[in-house]
Amino acid sequence: GQNIDQPTEMTATEGAIVQINCTYQTSGFNGLFWYQQHAGEAPTFLSYNVLDGLEEKGRFSSFLSRSKGYSYLLLKELQMKDSASYLCAVEGATSGTYKYIFGTGTRLKVLA
Amino acid sequence: DSGVTQTPKHLITATGQRVTLRCSPRSGDLSVYWYQQSLDQGLQFLIQYYNGEERAKGNILERFSAQQFPDLHSELNLSSLELGDSALYFCASSFMTSGRVSEQFFGPGTRLTVL
Numbered sequence: 001g002q003n004i005d006q007p008t009e010m011t012a013t014e015g016a017i018v019q020i021n022c023t024y025q026t027s028g029f030n031g032l033f034w035y036q037q038h039a040g041e042a043p044t045f046l047s048y049n050v051l052d053g054l055e056e057k058g059r060f061s062s063f064l065s066r067s068k069g070y071s072y073l074l075l076k077e078l079q080m081k082d083s084a085s086y087l088c089a090v091e092g093a094t095s096g097t098y099k100y101i102f103g104t105g106t107r108l109k110v111l112a
Numbered sequence: 113d114s115g116v117t118q119t120p121k122h123l124i125t126a127t128g129q130r131v132t133l134r135c136s137p138r139s140g141d142l143s144v145y146w147y148q149q150s151l152d153q154g155l156q157f158l159i160q161y162y163n164g165e166e167r168a169k170g171n172i173l174e175r176f177s178a179q180q181f182p183d184l185h186s187e188l189n190l191s192s193l194e195l196g197d198s199a200l201y202f203c204a205s206s207f208m209t210s211g212r213v214s215e216q217f218f219g220p221g222t223r224l225t226v227l
Contacts, residue, residue, distance in 0.1 A: 033216075042221055045215040045216065045217070087154070101157065102155040105154055
């Protein structure tokens with residue numbers, strides 16, 4: 001089947017670094033996405049990984065290991081505005097049929 | 113502003129009714145996606161269209177249907193509504209070529225309340 005697991009909640013301090021993990025099971029892996037969603041708002045794209053390794057984009061980095069079905073999102077120099085839910089999502093394919101699976105999200109609280 | 117528009121912003125209706133949600137993708141985007149987000153569940157992928165054709169299908173109920181029109185806007189039709197259909201419905205769009213994955217841009221959502 002297809003499944004995504006990520007922690008429900010995390011708390012960190014302003015200025016710190018936090019790592020949000022995501023493990024997934026899917027067939028026909030096409031890519032992994034991370035989105036940020038503030039309460040009551042639409043998700044916004046953060047990063048995309050299709051090959052193993054680290055993708056860096058400013059204060060945000062995302063890592064993928066396809067053999068382990070594992071990804072993490074690294075947020076550096078945390079700011080109060082980073083308090084949001086972070087969604088891990090995978091595009092998979094089964095018998096030529098594509099699907100997008102989203103995790104339930106990790107609610108990150110950044111404390112002053 | 114992502115460039116994706118959705119109407120209406122809010123919709124309140126009764127059980128058993130039928131509603132239509134509308135989405136206009138970003139200029140140049142050929143692909144449209146529909147998602148449902150309930151309080152107790154995460155984002156659930158419903159369906160994707162690419163240039164008018166259905167490309168991917170998630171856990172979309174038979175009471176729900178969608179289409180993408182020649183001008184690339186899309187509509188999601190929800191019929192025989194039940195209380196459990198109350199949710200935030202997001203539309204997203206992306207520019208896709210030959211199956212290559214690209215990021216999705218989400219609209220502001222339509223909040224549906226079924227009484």
